[in-house]
Amino acid sequence: MTASTTAPGAGIAIPAPGRPARPRRKKAHTGHGAWPLLFVGPLAFGIAVFYLWPIVRTAYFSFTEWGVFGGSTWVGLENYQRLLADPELGRAALNTLIYTGVVVLGVPIGLVLAALLNRPGLRGATLYRTLFFLPYVAMPVAVAQVWKIIYNGDYGVLNWALGLIGIEGTYWVSTPGWSLIATAVLGLWLSLGFNIIILSAALRNVPRDLYEAAALDGASPMRQFRSITIPMVGRSVFFLTVVTVIAGLQLFDLLYTLVGTANPVMRDTKSLVYLFWEASFPDNEKGYGAAIAIAILVITACVTAVQFLLQRKWVHDV
Amino acid sequence: MSERAAINRGRTWPTHVVLSVGAATMLFPFAWQIILSLSTQSEATSATPTFPAAPTLDNYALVFERLPFVSQFWVSVLITVLRTAAQLVLCSMAGYAFARMRFRGRDALLAVTLSVLMVPSQVYLIPQYEIVESMQWLNTVQGVVAPGLFSAFGTFLMRQFFASLPIELEEAARLDGCNPFQVFWRVMLPLTRPGLVALAIITVLWSWNDLLWPLVVTTDGTKMPLAVGLATLQGERSTQIPLVMAASLMAMAPILILFITLQRRVIEGIAHTGIK
Numbered sequence: 243m244t245a246s247t248t249a250p251g252a253g254i255a256i257p258a259p260g261r262p263a264r265p266r267r268k269k270a271h272t273g274h275g276a277w278p279l280l281f282v283g284p285l286a287f288g289i290a291v292f293y294l295w296p297i298v299r300t301a302y303f304s305f306t307e308w309g310v311f312g313g314s315t316w317v318g319l320e321n322y323q324r325l326l327a328d329p330e331l332g333r334a335a336l337n338t339l340i341y342t343g344v345v346v347l348g349v350p351i352g353l354v355l356a357a358l359l360n361r362p363g364l365r366g367a368t369l370y371r372t373l374f375f376l377p378y379v380a381m382p383v384a385v386a387q388v389w390k391i392i393y394n395g396d397y398g399v400l401n402w403a404l405g406l407i408g409i410e411g412t413y414w415v416s417t418p419g420w421s422l423i424a425t426a427v428l429g430l431w432l433s434l435g436f437n438i439i440i441l442s443a444a445l446r447n448v449p450r451d452l453y454e455a456a457a458l459d460g461a462s463p464m465r466q467f468r469s470i471t472i473p474m475v476g477r478s479v480f481f482l483t484v485v486t487v488i489a490g491l492q493l494f495d496l497l498y499t500l501v502g503t504a505n506p507v508m509r510d511t512k513s514l515v516y517l518f519w520e521a522s523f524p525d526n527e528k529g530y531g532a533a534i535a536i537a538i539l540v541i542t543a544c545v546t547a548v549q550f551l552l553q554r555k556w557v558h559d560v
Numbered sequence: 561m562s563e564r565a566a567i568n569r570g571r572t573w574p575t576h577v578v579l580s581v582g583a584a585t586m587l588f589p590f591a592w593q594i595i596l597s598l599s600t601q602s603e604a605t606s607a608t609p610t611f612p613a614a615p616t617l618d619n620y621a622l623v624f625e626r627l628p629f630v631s632q633f634w635v636s637v638l639i640t641v642l643r644t645a646a647q648l649v650l651c652s653m654a655g656y657a658f659a660r661m662r663f664r665g666r667d668a669l670l671a672v673t674l675s676v677l678m679v680p681s682q683v684y685l686i687p688q689y690e691i692v693e694s695m696q697w698l699n700t701v702q703g704v705v706a707p708g709l710f711s712a713f714g715t716f717l718m719r720q721f722f723a724s725l726p727i728e729l730e731e732a733a734r735l736d737g738c739n740p741f742q743v744f745w746r747v748m749l750p751l752t753r754p755g756l757v758a759l760a761i762i763t764v765l766w767s768w769n770d771l772l773w774p775l776v777v778t779t780d781g782t783k784m785p786l787a788v789g790l791a792t793l794q795g796e797r798s799t800q801i802p803l804v805m806a807a808s809l810m811a812m813a814p815i816l817i818l819f820i821t822l823q824r825r826v827i828e829g830i831a832h833t834g835i836k
Contacts, residue, residue: 277661277741279663280741281661281744282654282658285650285715286669288650292691293676293710293712294672296688299686355582361575364572364575366576374582380815381790381808383808384809385590385812387805397605399609431585435586494772498771498775498791499771518682528686535683535685538683
């Protein structure tokens, strides 16, 4: 561990974003000449061509309409007017938020599991850790294939298991409402390992003597969890929540694979990114697609801003 | 200490119950996928789950016969290797310059690069597609790979690592007559190994598993990576459950095996970055 700059309670061990220490003697630093260009140039070129310029292009495209033969014409705010009047946008935004809301539950679940995994002297901790880590490195598209079979209404093992305890299952991925929940459960399953890794790292930074002192004072493990663990890993929990929400707003792969484009239920299950993809590629309405991309940008920015505001309030309370 | 250990020992069974249920939930889909891949179609679609009466590896052989698995596998390998190599080189060089070199417009350039991190990928996807299309790179490895050779995230990550190293090392090397490239290559880069490992892990995972971008730029079955191949299976082949299970298992096996073998490293690397 060369980069041991973790602040207590931080899950992010990226060294603190401070500036590099400035040398006292300026002289030592004036001789870089053309070197910086050589070091930064290739990356800066790629970022400019494939990321910065495209942002400008998309903003421009969102004011245009694309003809069948590739030409585009300026249509002003038409795409945005159409977007705001499109009932699919509201539906997709709601679906995306519901999905995200379910997947975020993986943060508290991950915290409980990480706390249990980190109990001193727990036997089999390594094996548990490996198993929890598996889904995180699995290809989402590939595991979605087996989840589709597990969820199947006719021969899925889930309905069989529910039948054993007297519950009648349904066609999970092709029933409106359930299809989104089924996708979200898969999303939660996939991301849990990541949460556990980050939270375990944070938990290891909580000083042991805090627990010992609390135990001597007669605090139960539950009480210790509530009064020591949760406040000490607050920063990591917040970080994970932000990252999970941003990833949740990107819902596409799982929907595409688990529910599938041909499934009639997709009409009610589309996410924002799915809407973007559908407009831009299968429908080839790239102007409209660009407007949806801008909408995704705005929604993501708003949701993230709200989270930061809430965090400020929450941190005050602690 | 011994008192607490005693308390803990007395109460480990509820912990084991919770963790076992959790671990079983994590493991079950993989186990089920393996069982299905060894079954026949009628066993896989029976209303009561059945273990294969005569487990067969035929489905794995069929994958090679019925699907362009081998070509897709090589596309996946190529894009993963190319992206990872390019990002390691480009991001560490740029990250070093941003952390340790002084040049005009450095802070502005860094801020602009970082702004890319805040933008959802859909915002640059259509113009990236336009570029790839105009280069006639649709359905090619270079088309799938191109945008992912450059990473704002990786640059930021490496910059943070370089910025945390003591400046004295660098000054000593410079006094010994190293030029800036030698300082970077011989002295500084080896010290950022945890950063390089973390960046490599993230890039490998993302390159192997990503769907949206390769889905858009590849339509030819033999030119697409595995993720796209699996996601776009259609018709009769997609309803052959044992076949699809065998193909999906083989598609994720290389990364699963690699990362389980290097588990310690990978977990440390991910914890280091904190960001997927």
